[in-house]
Every structure is written in C-alpha cells, then in structure tokens.
Amino acid sequence: MNDAQSKKAGKILLLFLTIGMGFCIFLGTIFYQNFASRKLPNFQAKRIESAIRGNIYSSDGFLLASSKKVYKAVVNTHNINPQKKELFVNLFSIYSKIPKNQILSKLEKKGNVTLSYAIDSKSASYLKQLNLKLNQLDVFQSYEDENGHIFKYGLSVVESGESRDYLYQDTMEPILGYINKQNETNITRVQGVKGIEKSFDNELEPMSDLLMIGQRDIGFNVILNKHSTFKERMDGYDVITSIPLKLQKKIERLADENAAQLGAKEILIGIIESKSGKILSLASSARFNPNLITKNDYSKLNANAIEYSYEPGSIIKPIIYAILLDKNLITPNETIDLENGRFRLHNFYITDTHRLKSATAEEVLLYSSNIGMAKIAQRLSPPEYNAALQAFGFGNPSGIDLPYERVGVIPDIKRFQSEVYRATASYGYGLRTTFIQMLKAYNIITNYGISYNPYLVEYIQDSKSIRYKLKHQTPIRILSNKTAKEVKDTLIKVVNEGTGKTAQVKGITIGGKTGTAHIAQGGKYVRKYNSSFFGFANDEKGSEYTIGISVFEPNETEAYFATRTAVPLFKEVVNLLVKENYLKP
Template sequence: MSQDKTKIIMKRRIKYIIITMVLLCILLLLRLATLAAKDNSEIKTIALKERALRGDIISREGYTISRSIKNYTVSIHTKYLDPNKKEFFLKLFSIYSNIPLDDLKSKFYTKEGKAKKGWLVLADNIDAKEAIFLKELKYKLNRFKVFRGQGANKNFYYGLTISEKGENREYPLKEALSPILGYTRPYYSDGYKHIVGYNGIEKFYEKYLNHKQDGFISGKRDAVGYIIQNADTIYKRKHNGYSLVLNISLELQKNIDLILDTYKQKLGAKEVIAAVMRSSDSKVIALTSSNRYDPLDIQADQIANLQPKATSYAYEPGSVMKPIIYSLALEKGTITPETTFNTFNGKMWVGKYKITDDEPEPQLNAEDIIVKSSNIGISQIGWSLTNQEFREGLRRYGFGKQKSGIDIGNESIGKFYSLRKLRAKINRASNSYGYGMVATFSQLLKAYNVFNNGGVSVTPRVVNYIKNDQNKKFYLKKDFTKIAPVSANTAAIVKNTLLEVVKRGTGRAAQTEGLEIGGKTGTAMIVGKGGYEKRYHASFFGFVNDPEGNRYTIGVLVIEPDFKHHFASSSAVPVFKKIVDAMVERGLLKPNLNREQVEEIEQKRTLEEIKVKEVQQKQVKALKERLREQREAIIKEQKRTIEKRKLKKQIYKKRREKKGADTTRVKQFSPPPQTPDLF
C-alpha cells in the first residue's frame, strides 16, 4: 500500500517538473522573440530626417545676397574603433579634415591623460563641402573594416558619424544691401540650430523665408548604417522656405555704395542715404547707405547702423516740404503759379517770431517761392489753407502717424501739429517749410513720387516676388491701395515747378544733358537739448525721366555734413547728380544726346572702368599679400612647435640620463595591418 502511494507521489512530482520545464521553455522563447523584435526595430529600422532650409534672398539680376547652408558634426564611438587600426584612422582623418594629427590625438584623452570612452566629437561646424569629403572617407573606412561590431551582434557598429548640427546663414557679398537686408540670429530646438530674421528684409519676410517643411526617409538599414532602398522605404520630400527675388539691382546698388562712401568722406558727414524708385510702379531698384556692415561680423561701433535709417530715422525735413504745401494750395484753388506774394525783402515778423529768407526779395510769385525756396512765401501759401485742409492734405500724402508701407520694416512714424496747434500762424508757417514736424526718408520718397506719377501715390516695394523650390513664382497680394493726394493736373503743375528748381534754382547742380530732371532741396537745422544747433540735415528729392519713357524718383539725405557743405545745393544735389550719371552709364536712362555728347560720356565711362580696375587690382594684390603673410605665419608657428618638441625631448632625455635610465629604449607599437594604398 505504501509503495503505491510512493509511486503516485513520484508520478505527480515528475508531472510538475515537466509542466514547469515546459513553462520555462515557453517563457524563454517569448523573451527571445521580444529581444529579436526589439533588436530589429531599434537597430535595423531607422528614420532619417531631411532638414529643410530657410529661403534665399536674390537680387534682380539673379545674384544670391543671402542663403542658408547646413553645418555638420563629425563623431565616432570609441567602442567600435579597432585599436589595431586607430593610427591608420587618425592619419586618414587628418588628411581629409585638414585637422593636424596631434590635435586629433589629443581629442581622445582628457586633460588628465585618461582615454575618453563613448561618443567623441572629432570636428564641429563642418560645411556641406567638407561633409561630402568625409562621407567619402566613411565609405573607405567601412571597406577596410576600421570599425567593427561588439557583443552578440557582430554585424552592427557605429562608424564615422556625420550628423547635421543645424543651418548657418551666409552673406556671400558681405555688406551688400545692408542695412536694409537685416541680419539673422540662431535659436535651438531639439538640439538643432535654426535661423530667425532680425531687422530689415530678413525680419519683414520671416513668415515666407521660414515657411519650410522637413522631409524624411524611413526603412531598413544595412550593417554599415545605410538605408536599404526598396518597396518598404518611406520617403517624404522636404520643402525649403520661399526665396525672395528683389527689385533691387545689385550692380546699381554697389555703384551707389561707392558714390555714398566717397561723398560721406568728402562732405565730412555722419551718413549719406540714397534711393532710386521706378515712378510708374514704385519698385525700389536701389536703397542704400554709406553706413553698412557685414551681417556675420557686426562690430560694436556699428550697432547704431543695424536699423535702416531710411525707415527708422524721423527728422525735420526742411524745405523739401514746400512743394507739398504748394500742391495742396493749388489743389484747393487758393493760389495759381502766378499768384504774387509780398516777401518783405527777406524778413517777416509773426508776432514775436521772425521768419527769414536766404535770398531776400521784395515779392515773388508762387512758382518762384518754390524755385528760390522762400520761407516767407511758403508761410503765406500755407496760411491760404484752413487748419483742416492743411492737416488732411498732409495725411493724404502719408505724413504723420501713417507709415510709407515699404517692405523692409522697422518703420518709424512722423508727426506734425494738431488742429488746435495749427490755429497759431507761426505753427502753420513752420510746418510749411518743414520745421516743427518730423518725417522719414521713405515717407518723403513716396510723397515725391506723386509728382512724377500723375498725382498717384503707390507704396514702395523692394521685393518683386517669392518663389518655391520648383521656381514657381508667387506675386504677393498688394496690401495697399493707390491713393491720389492731388489731381493729375496739380501734379503736372508742381512737376513743372520742380523742373524750374533745377533749371534756375537751388537744384542747378543736378542738370544733365538730354534728361528731364526736377526736384527740391532741403536744409534743416537739428534740434538739440538746448534748441536748434549748427548741425544740419541736407536733402534733395526729385525725379529723372528720359525720352524713351524711363521714369525714376530719387531721394538723397546727408546727415550732418560739415558746415562748409551744410546747404543741400552743395551736398545732396551733387550726390543726386552722380547717381543719375551712374544710371546713364548702366543704360537705365537713355538721354537724348548728339554724337559729341555720347563720345564724351563713353570717354568718362572708360576712365571710370580704368579706375575700378585699378582699385580691384590693388585689392587683389593686398589679398595676395595677406595670404602670403598668413602662410608665413603658419610655417613659422609650425617651426616653433617643432622646436618646442625637440627642446622638450632634450630636456626629457637629460632628466632620464641623470636618473641613469636607458634613454635609447623606445616603446614599440604594433604596426597597423597591411592595407591597400588609397591614393
């Protein structure tokens, strides 16, 4: 009986053991399946993001002014580098990356001399061109098995890893189009460097330039890390930001840059600003300043130049306001060009305030008040308007708190007297000749375009259109409407008066044979803490037309010229004239000239080209000299380093000799395995 019980118990135990073993086997198989699935998902299947870039900014002629490029980081995992081929790897990487061999070796050790483990960055901030060379090296290193797998999966390893770090903004032409171009700053998201626009066009069109979408590719990877292209591979195309194509002509812009640089020095000015705009559609083909900067190398003394003063600098414009008031009175019918005013021989009292003229006259008609720039005369023309007519007329031209709307941003607003303050005759008088109010350069440029465009005001535009990766063009919907501050008839009368200013008034220095040129000078004192000081703004706003229908509005502002040149007729007008000459030379204007005049212009152009070539040759020579000096400095530094090493070895040898050590014995390193010659 006891034996039967024993047998039953033994059978039960065997049964339990078998069930337990079966369960353990099932659990083991499930675990192995899980590991295999994990290994397959984490190692063999990968997804790579293809980063999109910020859009480019391109000139009218197709020159790239601003663009984004990717930069890369090159790293390795020390665990997967074959120790027997480490020296071979270092020599090859040094050749491909141009990093000195000693510098590379030092990256593998801490300051205390301990070997680093894990991920190791060998090169940072590598551009796309260098990345291509290093990717070629990566293929060769994989072929020669410089890296090898570890552990159970011998076929998996991390080789030379070249990963995107972010994007950098490039300005190939450096200071070209600054300050209106603006600049960029980086910001980081998920460890990746992005670019955002600051100031100027870069900021104004931020939503288009940065309207981008990253792409990606997902699929199985092979043993060396490349994605296997097959039916299971998922690919999504990247979309870069929109590129901007400008109305600005880079060639004309650079030409005007040279003119402004020359006259800034010649006039002893703080800054000179100039713009050229097509009168018919307000496309700005040049807008520049003498105070430019390299967006990638902004110096401390250039901080004040970061904001484009064409839009951000509001100032008392002076006599360039006189044609505006003249046009308002003509429009209301309170005067005609022949209406005569008593100008009191250059001195007129308004209560306790005295108004004076630089050229005293007993009387002048309305047209000659503009031609001779009479403060006394324009004051009386301003008084012919009611307070409401005066203020609303200025508002129709876009003065006061309205902005010109030009697409470079950072735009300040102007200011003139309120209706209540305009009741005082002296306030209306001072506003009439451009004092007691402020305006921006862009507001004045837009206003003067009215006289050369049939009385119609159109918002100035720097950007012509945007385009995507497939070069499809998109013309932005205009966020402005055409405004007619005065009638076409009034605009024509003012235009003829401005032609007279150049023929026989303060703008005579702007005359050019075969072209129709009109405009108005403005010289205004600058107000300081204690009142008006002997510092000046000198400006000239006008237009130039040729017989073939080319029509342009041009503005020039000289900020604080020396006293010798403080009158606009001797500062801003000569700059205007030089800009017109440059436009003739470039074929933008075609004057009606005889053969002798054409030959004279051609001769001047040849002389200018010779001067430009001489300057370029000097620049090339200076560049070669700098490169030579840099090479010499590098060679000298290399020699110094070699000498230091020799000296260290000698010191070390002497110390060893003193200790009686064997200085001839050198640690032997096993040579790397024989490999085929790569070169």
C-alpha cells in the same frame, strides 16, 4: 546482485536520466518559443532630412543670401589609441581643413569632444569615409567606464543645423537684414532679425522636413510602398527683390565715396520706378557684413531709411505748395509780399537767404522763400493742414515691406491752430519725416498725383522655380493730374533756374528741390545740418524715376548746403542711370 550488475544498472539509470533531462529541456524550449515574448530583429527603418531656409535673390538673378546644412564632428577622447593620436589629428586636419593646433587644443578635454560645429556637407561626406579608414587602422580602441561598461565609438559626423551665408558681404545692407540662430531639438535653425530677412521670415522659413518610415532593405534603406510613411521635404520659399545687384553696388560706391569726401555721418540714396513704386535702389553708406557682425557694427544695424526720422527742411515746400494749389488756395502767378527778407510773426522772426521785396507764388518755391511759404500756408485750416500731410503719407507707415518702420511726427490739429506752427511746418521744421516717406511723397508729384506704396520684393519662388508675384496696395490719387503737372514744371524750373542747377544732365528732364535743415540737440538748434535733394529724372521714351538723396551731418563747414553736397551726388546718380541704360538721353 553482484557489483558488476549494480554498475550496469547505475549506468542505465544515468542514461535514462540524461535522456529525460534532455527531453525536458527540449519541451521547455518549445514552450518558451511558442508562449514567451520574443525580441525579433527590427525590419523597420526611419530617415529624417532637415529642410532649410529659402534664398534671397536680386532682380538680376544674383544669389544674395543662402542657407546650407552644417554638420558637427564628435569624438570620445577615451576611444582614441594614444599611440595613434598624432595620426588621427593629421588625417582629421587634412579632411576637415581645421588647423592641427585647434584640434589638439580641443582634444585636451576628456570624454565626448565636438571638434567642429560648422562642417559643410562635402567635408562631412569625406569625414564619414575617414571614419571607416580610421577603424581599419585601429585608431579607435575600446574603453571601460567606472560602471564597468565597455564602449567603442569612432568619429561621429551628424547634422547640426544650417548656416546663413551672405555672398556679397555688406551689399544691400542694412535693408537685406541679418539672422540669429536658435536651437530646436539639437538642430540649429536661423531666424530673420532685421530687413527683408525679418519681414519675409514666414516665407523664407523651412516648411517641413523629409520623413520616411517603412520596411528596410539589406542596406538599411527605407522601402517606399503603400505601408510606408512619406513626408516630402519642403524648403522655404525663395525671395526675389526688386533691386538689381549691379546697379545697387554702383550706387553704394557713390554713397561711400561722397560720404568719405564730405565727412558725412551717413548718406542715403533711393530710386523708385515712378509708375509702380518698385524700388531700384535703396543704398546707405553705413553698412555691415552680416556674416561677421562686430560691436562696431551695432550703430549700422538699423535701416535708417525707414527707422530714423528728422526735420526735412525745405524739401517739404513742394508738398505744401502742391496741397495749396490743389485746393485752389493759391495761383502760381499771384504776388506774395516777402518783406525784404525779414518777417515778424507774433514774437517769431522768419528770414530768407534771398532778400526779396515780393515774388509770385511759384517764385516762392523757385527761390525757396521761408517767408513766402509761411504766409501762403496760413490759408490752410488746421484740419486741412493735418489731413493733407497725412494723405501724402506723413505720420503714417509708407507701406514698404520692411519691419520696424517709424512714422515720424506731424503736428496735430490743435497745434496747427498756431500760426507760428503752420509757418514753421511749411518750410520743414516742427515735424519729422523719414527718408522713405519723403521719397514716396515726391513720387506722388512725379507720377502725376497717384500714390504708390514703395516695395522691395517682387516675387516669391517655390522649390520648383514657380514664381508668385506679390500683391501691392492699390494706388490712390492724392493730387489732380493738373496740379501734379504744374508742380513738376516748377521743380524743373528749380533745376534749370534755381538752387538745383548743378543737377542738370544733358538730354534728361530733371526736377527737384534742395533742403538744408538745422539739427536740434538738447532742445536747441546747433551748427549741424542734414542736406537733401529730392526730385525726379525722366527721358523722352517714358522712363521716369523718383530719386532722393540725404546727406546726414556733413562736417565740411563751408560745404554743408545741399547745393554743395546732395545736388552734385544727385547728378552722379542720374549719370549712372544713363550709363546703365535706365535713362536714354
């Protein structure tokens, strides 16, 4: 075989080898495609949308507290083109409304930087659009990490949780309450800490997030069909309070003005609809803004209307008088020896402001005689005394729908065996009550002997605006109708003839009782006082309200008596109720 033939045979062999190799590759590919595991494109999509906490509304429809979704904006500083950093800062500042100097300060850190955790949904939408523009302008560049991996990220805007907004700042505080934040799987949730936010935390809490899993369309949207998974988003229930915002703000203004004028530590004002227990206002002069709580607010965070107990002083006298009357242990017209204003009980002396030789049992209440109350209270046996005070709600929770309620302190049966203890308790010392307990007790008298639990929330409402009225405890009769009416008539005389004269409002029936109580500090009574006026205001059309005023530690040395502090404020409150058409002369 010559050289030419050898070259030709070699070419033919090479051709056959090439064809054979190609055929083997073809067979191998066919085998791999049929038998090897393959990574197919993902045709599934998943969408999650967080539910949020329910809102709180006033009874007149104003939004008091609401939640909204917030987003965070994250950028990796390595991805920002140094030559276009200024452009990024300028545009991000315009879209986010965050000052440039704050953005620049955060960008000094290297790597992933969170520029803001509190971007609202509208701004988040704008920032997502901005990210597309920034990519078109080549603001972002690729970078290689120390392991040789190449990354290119833009501006990331993702949901970070929810924030709580109190639209009227300190209004209705501290009974509205406040929240704290908790991180759950990188999502910030809020939880009630105090007030209505706490007591209705379970109802307000979001119930379930939206979840959609299924096949996707070309736009990566989930296609809902029988093969997909769908879980509806269910936000928390809305809570509707019994308090009208317009009235509450005006009552709070009265509390603020009087607290400033009297130099009082705090003023509490409560108004209950007598026939239901519904609270129309529960106002304090010591309030805070839950949107921005500072160290100076710490002393105001507790709702002192339910969390602070104090010796009530003479405002307890109508309660003791009613108990005695109901048990037929006194009659209004019987004569009580008042010892000319000074009475010795064992080694304890009791004195009266009005030094009288004697008075009827009703006049004992009318002139607020400590001696008279001390004497008639002895007719109650220790078990009767203790049980009757408990029946009026003292020493027990009032049932109000707020958390952390204190129950105060009443003497036990053993202590009531002491005549001195029975005496001092009858005019408001040696026992401790809360503001709301006293308001509830007076409402029993106002409402002709029937006890209602006070409440602040009337309804909860779902996302479809369907309202569910809350059930409240069945009312209980504590006094006979006859006894309650007699005590009411006596309290009207206190206003018309006694210590409550300055509470009178023309055309409105008003009754009540004053009380000025010494404050005990370090085991002894000091020259500090709490003054109160509790009573009721009725009109001829059947509107009846039980009203309580407590002025804590007024610093006016000559004006600490209830007749100078709580009574004039009571009159202002009644005039406001007339002006706002709750009462009609």
